[in-house]
Amino acid sequence: MSIQIKPRPTDFMIKCMAELINNGEVVYHGLASQIPVLSMLLAREVSGKDFIWLSVTEAYMPLSETVKFYLSSGDPFSEKYSVGVVPTYEVFDLAAQGKIDLMFFGAAQIDENGNTNLSVIGSYEKPKVRLPGGAATAYLFPLVKKIVVWAHHDKRTLVRKVDFITGQGWLRIKNRLKLLLCTNKGLIEYTDKGPLLKVIFENEDIKDITENADMRINVSDELYYLKAPNKKEMKVIQYHDPLGLRYKLGYG
Amino acid sequence: MPSSKLMGSQEAVNLIEDGMSITVSGITFSRNPMMLISYLIKSGKKDLYFIDREPGFALDVLVASGVISKVRASMATFELYGLAPSVRKSVEEGKIEFIEDTCGAFVAGLRAGAQGVPFMPVKGVLGSDLVKLHEKTGTWKVLKDPFSNEEVLVVKATRPDVAIIHVNYSDEYGNAVIEGPKYEDELKVRAAKKVIITAERIVPTDYIRKYECSLSATTIHVSAVVWAPRGAWPTAMYNSYEADYKAIENYYNEAKRGGASSWIKRNLLNRW
Numbered sequence: 001m002s003i004q005i006k007p008r009p010t011d012f013m014i015k016c017m018a019e020l021i022n023n024g025e026v027v028y029h030g031l032a033s034q035i036p037v038l039s040m041l042l043a044r045e046v047s048g049k050d051f052i053w054l055s056v057t058e059a060y061m062p063l064s065e066t067v068k069f070y071l072s073s074g075d076p077f078s079e080k081y082s083v084g085v086v087p088t089y090e091v092f093d094l095a096a097q098g099k100i101d102l103m104f105f106g107a108a109q110i111d112e113n114g115n116t117n118l119s120v121i122g123s124y125e126k127p128k129v130r131l132p133g134g135a136a137t138a139y140l141f142p143l144v145k146k147i148v149v150w151a152h153h154d155k156r157t158l159v160r161k162v163d164f165i166t167g168q169g170w171l172r173i174k175n176r177l178k179l180l181l182c183t184n185k186g187l188i189e190y191t192d193k194g195p196l197l198k199v200i201f202e203n204e205d206i207k208d209i210t211e212n213a214d215m216r217i218n219v220s221d222e223l224y225y226l227k228a229p230n231k232k233e234m235k236v237i238q239y240h241d242p243l244g245l246r247y248k249l250g251y252g
Numbered sequence: 253m254p255s256s257k258l259m260g261s262q263e264a265v266n267l268i269e270d271g272m273s274i275t276v277s278g279i280t281f282s283r284n285p286m287m288l289i290s291y292l293i294k295s296g297k298k299d300l301y302f303i304d305r306e307p308g309f310a311l312d313v314l315v316a317s318g319v320i321s322k323v324r325a326s327m328a329t330f331e332l333y334g335l336a337p338s339v340r341k342s343v344e345e346g347k348i349e350f351i352e353d354t355c356g357a358f359v360a361g362l363r364a365g366a367q368g369v370p371f372m373p374v375k376g377v378l379g380s381d382l383v384k385l386h387e388k389t390g391t392w393k394v395l396k397d398p399f400s401n402e403e404v405l406v407v408k409a410t411r412p413d414v415a416i417i418h419v420n421y422s423d424e425y426g427n428a429v430i431e432g433p434k435y436e437d438e439l440k441v442r443a444a445k446k447v448i449i450t451a452e453r454i455v456p457t458d459y460i461r462k463y464e465c466s467l468s469a470t471t472i473h474v475s476a477v478v479w480a481p482r483g484a485w486p487t488a489m490y491n492s493y494e495a496d497y498k499a500i501e502n503y504y505n506e507a508k509r510g511g512a513s514s515w516i517k518r519n520l521l522n523r524w
Contacts, residue, residue, distance in 0.1 A: 031279065031280060031306055031327065031329060031331060032329055032331040032332065034332065056279070056306075057433060058432070058433035058434065058435070059433075071281075071331060071332045071333070071495075071497050071500075071501075072280055072281045072282070072331045072332070072495065073331065074279050074280055074281070074282060074306070074331075075281065075282065075488060075494075075495060076282050076283075076432050076433050076488055076490040077488060077490070077494050077495075085432060085433060085434065087433070087434050087435065087436070088355070088435060088436070089355075089359040089436050089439070092355060092356040092359060095356070095376075096356070096374075096375040096376070118327075119352055119381070119382075124381075124385060126346070127343065127344060128344070129340070129344070130335070130339070130340045130343040130344050130350060131335065132327050132328055132329035132335055132336065133325060133326055133327035133328060133329075133352045133353075134326070134327065134352070134354060134380075134382075135305075135306060135326045135327035135354070135355055136326065136354060136355035136356060137354065137380075138354035138357075138376065138377050138380035138382050139354040139355050139356030139357060139374070139375075139376040139377050140355075140356070140376060141376065141379075141380070142375075142376045142377075142378070142379065143375060143376045164381050165379075165380055165381040166352075166380060166381070166382065167380065168378075168379035168380045170379065171378075171379040245332070248332065249332070
């Protein structure tokens with residue numbers, strides 16, 4: 001008998017991001033992206049979404065039932081039985097031609113203009129914290145049709161102005177390219193009037209969401225509550241991450 | 253075929269001189285050329301400039317060992333464990349310089365290097381604070397596209413002095429094959445001035461001839477070939493062995509407590 005796992009905020013994030021994947025899209029995930037990988041799996045296995053799977057593992061269209069949660073989302077053994085190898089630099093070329101529809105990015109800070117920071121806290125020359133670096137962020141931010149940033153919902157992360165612009169969210173807003181932010185409390189869409197709360201996770205509170213951010217967040221008139229992942233969804237998430245390593249990421 | 257390029261690790265490391273720029277194969281915890289890196293640490297080389305797109309384990313042990321004085325990378329991460337511990341510490345203490353790159357521009361620099369042209373235009377990137385940083389270091393420039401008159405970013409050709417590339421198999425001449433993910437390693441082979449191939453298996457040329465597959469490197473590119481069975485440990489080697497995450501985690505925890513050198517001595521320098 002399998003143990004029933006109660007959905008936690010991390011699982012809400014996985015479900016929320018899975019719902020942003022559409023049929024026919026070309027989707028890419030990068031390094032340190034285990035939550036997006038689980039979202040891609042959920043979209044495929046529960047919703048039956050038919051999309052092109054590309055990733056930093058370079059496995060093109062792996063069989064989803066073979067994909068397992070590894071400590072590296074770039075692990076060459078984590079995505080198996082692919083149709084073949086598509087080198088990451090070819091994905092960058094596809095992006096330059098407007099052929100990548102969706103990509104997920106992490107952020108240590110994200111601000112009111114949608115700019116993300118994965119470079120430094122403090123000054124670049126004398127950083128208080130040297131962050132890992134944005135990887136493809138600065139390259140892909142202006143090029144991918146839809147970008148979903150996932151981040152912690154707290155004042156330290158959701159800031160008014162980032163210390164360093166790694167990802168140029170301001171340019172996406174200017175060019176009217178879709179930019180979404182999924183936190184462990186809800187989903188925010190960037191508009192020319194600022195961040196707009198569109199989805200709130202069941203059991204979360206609007207006041208708590210706006211007060212636990214330094215950035216100013218408006219609330220959409222069409223706000224809706226995202227229900228907890230159901231048994232079937234939890235079963236899929238648990239199958240790919242049986243040890244619950246996803247909870248170690250600190251999203252609850 | 254020209255003469256054999258097969259040699260020992262020590263002889264291969266002698267191709268690297270103090271102050272040179274180096275690049276290595278793989279990403280974070282996959283196909284890092286760890287055996288040769290162990291010899292590089294033992295050789296006492298210093299002031300190396302490390303260039304790579306998404307390094308992890310190899311970079312961190314080199315930084316912890318005092319071999320590197322400058323890094324250029326798009327991301328240096330230990331993924332789920334956290335930030336690359338020695339890189340973070342050394343940058344924050346001002347011991348090494350870190351020039352953050354971004355993947356598409358990094359690849360453009362290698363492509364220019366491989367094609368023998370001085371620079372390469374690249375899309376995206378403009379509007380990020382990284383542009384100011386690279387304009388200062390002289391690695392990128394913003395120009396006017398001569399055809400459209402719009403702003404375009406150009407990346408100066410990247411030509412590492414030495415690329416150390418771990419492969420699944422090679423013959424003694426350096427005709428080599430990478431199986432599974434290649435990352436931008438084939439571009440590194442073509443852009444670098446010298447290439448050291450470390451191979452899980454050394455095979456007869458006739459073995460390679462049988463498959464007529466696309467070669468990751470040829471003898472034309474390669475200066476040295478070193479036999480390195482399980483030479484990527486503790487990182488993963490596609491088709492051969494998985495990453496040893498327990499070892500990586502132990503290193504990470506010890507490095508965070510200031511014990512990186514001790515771990516490296518016990519686990520890398522004593523192994524090779």
